[in-house]
Amino acid sequence: MIRTRAPSLTARTVWVSDIHLGYRHCKADYLLEFLAAIDCETIYLVGDVLDLWSLKTQWHWPAQHSAVLRALLERAERGTRVVYVAGNHDELVREFAGNAFGRIAIARQLTHTCADGRRLLVTHGDEFESWIRCSAPAKLLGSASYTLLLRMNRVYNGFRAWRGKPYWSLAGYLKNRVGNARRAIESFEDAASDYARAHGFDGIVCGHIHQPCVRERDGVVYCNDGDWIENCSALAEAADGRLELLHWPRLRERLPHTEAANEAARWPDFGRRHRWLRTPLLAVLRLLFHESRFRQFAEQYPHLDGMDFVEKALEYFDFSYTVRSDERERIPATGPVVIVANHPIGSLDGLALLRLVSEVRPDVKAVANELLMAIAPLHPLLLPVDALQGRTARDNLRRIEAHLGDGGALVIFPAGEVSRLGARGVRDGAWRSGFLRMARRANADIVPVYVDGRNSAFFYAVSLLVKPLSTLLLIREMFRQARNSVGIRIGRAIPPACQRGLDADDTRLAKRFRGEVYALARPQARSLFPPAPEAIAHPENRQLLRRELRAATPLGETRDGKRIGLCRDARGTAVLREIGRLREIAFRAVGEGSGARRDIDRFDPHYEHIVLWDDHDLEIVGAYRLVHAGQALARHGPGALYTGTLFEFGPAMAALWPQACELGRSFVQ
Numbered sequence: 001m002i003r004t005r006a007p008s009l010t011a012r013t014v015w016v017s018d019i020h021l022g023y024r025h026c027k028a029d030y031l032l033e034f035l036a037a038i039d040c041e042t043i044y045l046v047g048d049v050l051d052l053w054s055l056k057t058q059w060h061w062p063a064q065h066s067a068v069l070r071a072l073l074e075r076a077e078r079g080t081r082v083v084y085v086a087g088n089h090d091e092l093v094r095e096f097a098g099n100a101f102g103r104i105a106i107a108r109q110l111t112h113t114c115a116d117g118r119r120l121l122v123t124h125g126d127e128f129e130s131w132i133r134c135s136a137p138a139k140l141l142g143s144a145s146y147t148l149l150l151r152m153n154r155v156y157n158g159f160r161a162w163r164g165k166p167y168w169s170l171a172g173y174l175k176n177r178v179g180n181a182r183r184a185i186e187s188f189e190d191a192a193s194d195y196a197r198a199h200g201f202d203g204i205v206c207g208h209i210h211q212p213c214v215r216e217r218d219g220v221v222y223c224n225d226g227d228w229i230e231n232c233s234a235l236a237e238a239a240d241g242r243l244e245l246l247h248w249p250r251l252r253e254r255l256p257h258t259e260a261a262n263e264a265a266r267w268p269d270f271g272r273r274h275r276w277l278r279t280p281l282l283a284v285l286r287l288l289f290h291e292s293r294f295r296q297f298a299e300q301y302p303h304l305d306g307m308d309f310v311e312k313a314l315e316y317f318d319f320s321y322t323v324r325s326d327e328r329e330r331i332p333a334t335g336p337v338v339i340v341a342n343h344p345i346g347s348l349d350g351l352a353l354l355r356l357v358s359e360v361r362p363d364v365k366a367v368a369n370e371l372l373m374a375i376a377p378l379h380p381l382l383l384p385v386d387a388l389q390g391r392t393a394r395d396n397l398r399r400i401e402a403h404l405g406d407g408g409a410l411v412i413f414p415a416g417e418v419s420r421l422g423a424r425g426v427r428d429g430a431w432r433s434g435f436l437r438m439a440r441r442a443n444a445d446i447v448p449v450y451v452d453g454r455n456s457a458f459f460y461a462v463s464l465l466v467k468p469l470s471t472l473l474l475i476r477e478m479f480r481q482a483r484n485s486v487g488i489r490i491g492r493a494i495p496p497a498c499q500r501g502l503d504a505d506d507t508r509l510a511k512r513f514r515g516e517v518y519a520l521a522r523p524q525a526r527s528l529f530p531p532a533p534e535a536i537a538h539p540e541n542r543q544l545l546r547r548e549l550r551a552a553t554p555l556g557e558t559r560d561g562k563r564i565g566l567c568r569d570a571r572g573t574a575v576l577r578e579i580g581r582l583r584e585i586a587f588r589a590v591g592e593g594s595g596a597r598r599d600i601d602r603f604d605p606h607y608e609h610i611v612l613w614d615d616h617d618l619e620i621v622g623a624y625r626l627v628h629a630g631q632a633l634a635r636h637g638p639g640a641l642y643t644g645t646l647f648e649f650g651p652a653m654a655a656l657w658p659q660a661c662e663l664g665r666s667f668v669q
Helices: 028-037 052-057 063-077 091-096 126-131 136-162 170-175 179-198 248-254 275-289 291-300 306-317 348-360 376-381 393-405 434-442 457-465 467-472 474-480 506-519 542-550 574-588 629-636 651-655
Strands: 010-016 039-046 081-085 104-107 110-113 119-122 203-206 213-217 220-224 233-237 243-247 320-322 337-341 365-367 409-412 420-422 425-427 445-452 485-490 553-557 563-567 608-614 619-628 661-668
Touching: 028 063, 028 248, 039 063, 039 203, 063 081, 063 104, 119 179, 126 179, 179 203, 179 213, 179 220, 213 243, 243 248, 306 348, 306 376, 320 348, 337 348, 337 434, 337 506, 348 365, 348 409, 348 445, 348 485, 393 409, 393 434, 409 434, 420 457, 434 445, 434 506, 445 506, 457 467, 467 474, 542 563, 542 574, 542 608, 574 608, 574 619, 574 661, 619 629, 629 661
Parallel strands: 010 039, 039 081, 081 104, 119 203, 203 220, 320 485, 337 409, 337 445, 365 409
Antiparallel strands: 010 233, 110 119, 213 220, 233 243, 420 425, 445 485, 553 563, 563 608, 608 619, 619 661
16 A cells, blocks of 8 residues: 555645755755645654754755744644654754644654554654664765765756756765665665564654655555655655655646646656766766775775774875974873864865874864764764764764863864865865864863865866865865875964953954964964963873882882882983973962973972872872982082072071971972
């Protein structure tokens, strides 16, 4: 009793999902036509009605999107039962499950009983993404190109409309013919069907993957109502319980009251009418995406993930970076830090920066763009995950805040896309200001980083002519970066105190940080921020510290097993450098400190240092320095004592120096 055909415009029940109001590619005008044409008792909104993710990054809300909400509310007021089952892009709505918005009921998932008695589970479907097992190349192909294909859809269908032809989905056509994408879709369908069967349902209705389908598998009906981004489809139940898909672009051609009434063109069967184009088109796409190379890499290194995957990927492309050793130490070794950078290449530059930061901060994670997020082995290093992982932007923000709250390091490319060619050269677009709020909440330093990289002239030419098309070339550009090296410049960390008070408006402050990054490319350029303390030096080698402290004069142990030692003649030792580093950390924490990488003065080399050492954690727990005053004055003259810089000693002290000892500069971690 299952058919896929153009039905009448009277139905018992209608399911629509993945409308994505607030997203630029939402086809709200088609949905308004459909809602005006259909007469039904119940409408299920099966998730992603609102695209809160897109609205958070870029506000887009034309009048048609408000009209859709008004149309749904009016249908509910006129007696149509309307139920909103929230998805992952509008997961905030799930918190109101069991309540109602006007006369629209809100649910997490529900059971629908068909006219013929079948029980269908109605859920958005994002929960089944974790069941899918597909390779990194497949996800890369799908995620990195999907937005681009939607943009191409818009251009291509604008041309079709100009020629008097109906809408046709390029993205849907390619998705059904790329092998890896097709297998991922089938895995999703199988997972949803198995879930329905295991929970005693006769079938399931979902959305999420933008792939309309009605099929029966081992007695379970799988229904996907599609979307209003590329397919413009819905699922309908007839009065007798039959389930059928409604493809509005096809259906509207047959209705006398739509604008399509006078259009002579019929819905094209692209595969049949353009067989000559199908094979070369797929060949070009496979060439652009280097599908075979990705598959080979995935098969050769299926066990790698996280930083191991990053290192192997950089090795595979023979892609390297250079950085000055003194600038590397500007990355704080401890504490929360937000690292902001330009994004000139859009792929390998992100991996290179992750690798560089990990040398100092093994806890580093990055806020990912679509291209990087499509590679599953990178997920341990990335925040947030994308729609395929079923987590909302708000959940991602919480994860970012938790990471920084735990003292983690975070890499962000605030432009959110690859750099483009403009009047001032290759530069990022406007920076989004979200990184400022993240740093503010965590009281984190912000470190500006400049990556000196370029894509090809062909990429920038295409970007100037057709910007969406250039995004499709990013994978091609990544392979062109093989055997290349980029220079990375690291600026001084901007502490929270220097971030506040400069610009009340976050947009202007983000612009200032963007300018600071590009100023790093010019050695003589002045910083756009007030002078800040130098970054604290990185920790010394633990084993070297242990070796030097074992040579120190033992003074005893604490009750918990920590050793107390006396270090003499510490000039040039790792112990003295580590004491200076820890001393600077301790004093800055109370609003003091030297502002240098290490708090070491001219007195430290000839003073003795009492050190408390934890041999289990390989840490200097605390220290203070001392010197025999008489001996120091005899060896180094009147300026031998630190206290001499604080006080003026009279002749009467001469008799006391042989019995005097100076103590000070103590700290405990």
